Amino acid sequence: MTRYETITCDIDKGIARLTFNRPETLNAMDRRMMDEIIDALEVITRPGTASVGIIAGRGRAFMAGADIKEYSRQTPEQFNLFQEKGRRLYALIEQAEIPFIAAVNGFALGGGFEIALACDLIVAAASAKMGLPEVHLGLIPGGGGAQRLLQRIGIGRVKEMLLLGQSYTASRMEEWGIVHAVAEDGMLDDVVGALAEKLQRRPxxxxxxxxxxxxxxxxxxxxxxxxxxxxxxxxxxxxxxxxxxxxxxxxxxxx
The missing domain is CATH 1.10.12 (Lyase 2-enoyl-coa Hydratase; Chain  A, domain 2)
Known part of the structure; x- marks a missing residue:
């Protein structure tokens, strides 16, 4: 596999694991990171390369959304390109022939939560927090988060999440049908690994x-x-x- 600066990506026995690797920024996604994620996903989703994909984050976060420092300095052209690439990223996950599991170990906010929502299943650590806080910046989710939530839960809950911009616990997200399973802290990798192996056995x-x-x-x-x-x-x-x-x-x- 290609060596990356902001992520790691490994494939072992047909199970691919892509890990966000900017723990010092809570894995906030800048343009380089987005390009590297897309490149890794293009490799993982090539026919015959992997049978299951896992997306995870290193450190205290899955991904805390876009890197706001860089985001705020973008020109209109850079902003539009960033959004277009974001749609490409989500499409690679959703339109892949293999299932993807989001292993949410900590904060999954904004674009990070949107990536998790693009995955087929979400498994979250008990202490994980998820949400779409864009309203606090005078924005709305730009990566399809609202639309993907509408595929999973009712419009009332979606309005609540977007209008309040709050973070929600893993147990609440499981109660609402967004999270597939909640793992005890320290057991996330074991739970996700077992689920990946189970999916791998499906035709x-x-x-x-x-x-x-x-x-x-x-x-x-x-x-x-x-x-x-x-x-x-x-x-x-x-x-x-x-x-x-x-x-x-x-x-x-x-x-």
């Missing part, structure tokens, strides 16, 4: 189809259109050697 073609079926842009299509797409996908899967083998295996065990 790759079925996982790919599930991700495509539930990709946010697709869920906005008319209900009948979504049903049609689902029917086409399950028919295609049914005729694959993998499904034939697993169905045969299941029926033989049931005898």
């Amino acid at each position: 790759a073609l079925a996982v790919k189809a599930i991700k495509a079926m539930l990709e946010p842009s697709g869920t906005e299509a008319p209900f009948e259109t979504r049903l049609d797409r689902e029917g086409v996908s399950v028919a295609a899967l049914f005729h694959t050697p993998e499904a034939a083998r697993l169905i045969k295996q299941f029926t033989e065990k049931s005898k």
Whole structure:
């Protein structure tokens, strides 16, 4: 793998782990870091490279959003490019053929929380805090955080989170259906690792189809259109050697 300055990225036995590595800034994302994350994601998501991706943060934070010092000095052109690259980053996660787990170890705020929301599953340490505080800067979330939250929870809760700009505990996020599981402090890596191994055992073609079926842009299509797409996908899967083998295996065990 390429050596990076602001992140680390390793692939071991099919499980890729991308770690934000600017702990002195609570992993705040500057332009270099965004470029490196995108580069690493492009490698991880190449077909046949990895079967599961984990995104984590080093130190006390997952990611505390954009690097405000750099952010505040951007020209309009730099700002627009930063936003465009952000959309590319989130799309690489959401549109990947493999599942991604966000391992939220500490603060996941602003853009950091948006990256977690782009992942398929979020596992958070008990002491983690998450939120979208942009309103305190006179801004709104710019990376699709509000839209992704609407895919997970009701509009009332989304308005609360954006209007108040508060941070929420891992247990509250689990209660609202945003976080998949809460791990005891010090046990996050173990819980995420076990989940990654479980996902790795799922048939790759079925996982790919599930991700495509539930990709946010697709869920906005008319209900009948979504049903049609689902029917086409399950028919295609049914005729694959993998499904034939697993169905045969299941029926033989049931005898």
